[in-house]
Amino acid sequence: MFVLNRVQSINNIFRQVNLIKNALENNYPLKRWLHDHLTLAILGENLSFPYVWLRDNCQCEMCFHQSARSRILDWSNFDLDVKPRDVVRDENSLQVTWTDGHKSKFDLNWLKFRSFTADNQQRYNEAIYKPKKITWSGEQFQKICTKHEYDEILNSDKGLYNWLLKLSTYGVALIQNTPNSETAIDSIVERIGFTKRTHYGVKFIVQHVANTSNVAYLSSNLQMHTDLPYYEYCPGANLLHCLVQTKSLGGENLLSDGHFIAEHIKENYPDQYKLLTEVEVEWSDIGTEDKNDFFKLYRAPVICLDKHGAVTRINFSIPQRGSHFPGTIDMVKPWYEAHRLFLALNHRFSAKFKTKEGDILAFDNIRLLHGRNAYEDNNDNVRKLIGAYVDWDEIYSRLRCLKIKLKSEDTVY
Ligand SMILES: [Zn+2]
Secondary structure (H helix, E strand, O other): OHHHHHHHHHHHHHHHHHHHHHHHHHOHHHHHHOOOEEEEEEOOEEEEEEHHHHHHOOOOOOOEEOOOOEEOOOHHHOOOOOOEEEEEEOOOEEEEEEOOOOEEEEEHHHHHHOOOOHHHHHHHHHHHHOOOOOOOOHHHHHHHOOEEEHHHHHHOHHHHHHHHHHHHHHOEEEEEOOOOOOOHHHHHHHHHOOOOOEOOEOEEEEOOOOOOOOHHHOOOOEEEEOOOOOOOOOOOEEEEEEEEOOOOOOOOEEEEEHHHHHHHHHHHOHHHHHHHHHOOEEEEEEEEEOOEEEEEEEEEOOEEEOOOOOEEEEOOOOOOEOOOOOOOHHHHHHHHHHHHHHHHHHHHOOEEEOOOOOOEEEEEOOOEEEEEOOOOOEOOEOOEEEEEEEOHHHHHHHHHHHHHHHHOOOOOO
């Protein structure tokens, strides 16, 4: 027994040595990395910065254009093996003189904000890159769906910031007391940036139309879906201003958090999760609107993931799923089963509510599914919504600008 253990541990040591040897021989960057960085204590943390990165990010006016906030360093002569000749550190800054005599100066807080530790990177991601998303199921909806005043969003940066932060965190946030006009939504959009124009227009009117170009313009049940999955550059957020709500029964909105559903499927139905994240489907929209004909196609899975396995986009629409199935024939039936499961879970975990006149329901169109129960118009009461799309690029950009303005984050740039 003892001998066996010894043999095993000697084998282990050999294996470790070989691993390191291979890494050093075959992994050129690792070898360089071992010697080519500077470590310094900033606010109680030992933080390391590669020389090459420090030189690349020199903030002097020859290397970095101050008003354009952009790197202007000439990369055709850039030395990847750059080394410092001299390093001086004082209370607030680090000064490096490189072997060619060039001098760089860095603010220590600026460096810390860019440090390579997992904790600091996570902090930056949530503070500036994108706020952390919090998933929810239908029964939590009343708690997570915050209500914001139209006037406050228009007149206060803090009001605008709070609304956009909730919208990005939960994927939904409601605006109340919007004036009863078809242009009221424009002022909200302008506070963020500008709309995403699609073949349905800069804005669109959701109202019952019998010979419609889109089934959303019918009063029958509208199955849960995301809007315009057939766009490669899919509109990020959907703003729906309720101008006239139906007084009849029905017309309730349904909303579900596609990220919550994805987590649930990943945990409980791994085979279906694989199908929904891997099998590409062809989303399509073909028709004419305002005398412009269109033929949009885009192929993507229902649940799109990034390389870390995080959900980036949900695509789901029964009417806008084309009949061309780009996968193999044996994938069809299992994929349909996964598709049915996805729809059923979105219903099971959905929130049901009815927007009021003056509400603007804002939601993340690449995360949430929405739908509506059937309703009936009558002569003096015709349900009418005005909608507009805004992309996440614009929303995140506005959020970052506001965060800096309101909280004077000076280490950001
Ligand atoms: Zn420089």
